Amino acid sequence: MAPLPPRPRTPLRRVSQGSLRALSRSGSFPDAPAGLGFLEPAMSELADETDALHGNLAGLHALSNSLHTFNESFASYLYVMEMNALTTDWPQAPTETSYQLAKKRAEDDARAAQAALRAAVEAAEAAEKAAAAEAEEALANDTTVVSASAAPPSKMKAPSGILKHPAGLPKKKPKPKMTAKERRERSLAIEKVVMNLPLEYRGQDPSLRRHVESVIELLMDNPTGLEMINFAKLPDLNQARANKCLLALMNRKIVTKDNSSGRISYVWHGVAE
Template sequence: MPPPQPPRTPLRRVSQGSLRAISRSGTFPDAPHGLGFLEPAMAELADEAEGLQTSVAGLHSLSESLETFNESFASYLHVMEMNSLTTDWPQAPTDSSFLLASKREEDDARAAQAALRAAAEAALAAEKSAAEEAAAEGNTTTFGDTSAATVLQPTGIKQPTGILKKKKPKPKLTVKEKKERNMAIDKTVSALPLEFRGQDPTLRRNVESVIETLMDNSNGLEILAFVKPEINQARVNKCLIALVNRKIVSKDSSSGRILYSWNGVPS
């Protein structure tokens, strides 16, 4: 007597069967023979793979386009920057502008010198007139008398007494002293704003002249002591303001006159 067969479930039947048996089963009579059912799935997979390849090719083309655009745009920005650095702007100052400005400064300096000369001549004429009036009134004091005490004179005009003393020339500096003086001037100029450190060569020469004048005079000086033919009062005032702001020069007005004294570069 054969042993009884164990019960079979649909899953067990599928697991024990084969694709060929399933294709010939009565459940799917129209199923393809063998592995024929894989053909539609493979065709669909091939279509999807082709679509994926097309998308990847599109992404690669987009990446190349972006790279080309980045290079072109970077080149454009570089050219624009170089163009801005090399283009001559029509409204920028030219050599003739600097020559005209220098000529105006010279004219202003000559006008200032002429005004100072006229003021000095007027003061001398007033002093001479006062001396003549004093002599006519019987005053024994004369203009050239070294023992004179006072001379009647208008208010605000100083009467010279005695023989005018000649101004002593400045002692000549040695090579070492000149080198130290130039180093001190360069150190002082380096502490000033950029416009005094070479951006305007004329302004740098002016501030060096003011610094040298202050170094040569330990006592306080008025602003007119710095005025020269090559530097007018406006430039002198600008240089002194910069030096006072850096506390290199001190400004004193306690005596009723504005005096500038040299302090040196603060450490």
């Protein structure tokens, strides 16, 4: 029977093949000390690194202690603040009475604003009535013929300037009274025109809406055209306000400007259907 071949062996490292003495005396370290003396520098370096590791671990432990102390202190501060908020009275904080007083104050302000608005509307209406009365009186004075006391009835003459009307102002004719149905239709027509104007003319400014309604009514009564001077009704509706209302109407193509006669007049066209 043939002998078995030797079992393969894994090559061992050099340190396992010889003694430490042979390693120390090898050709790689010819100047190495005899015996275990070459371990002294390695052990010294290992001791230094161990001291450094110990110092780092001590620093980490000190940092952990500091964080623990801070957490306890900060948690105590938060707890004290919470207990203080729960046990301290705040006399200036709003109560139910404060909310009731605020609500009552807001209602009083709203009533005062409504009263002021109502007073302003009544004053404006009174001013319009006074202006209308003055205009009617002036028209009556313009159309009155002044007679001379010594002259016979056949030779009565009016003083110069009495019958002469200012240039650009057409003679006012007595406005025929409208029936209830006509007034209702006129109001609906004016409302339809106002609804086509910007928001400020539709009620945001009550006085401006009143002015634009007055201008629209004048234009409806005089569809052939009116000059700027005919729209001003002092002291409430001045020329600047009338011009603003006319500009808004012209922007919506409801009124056009005509200067074919040499004078600028505003002609009514109405809302396009």
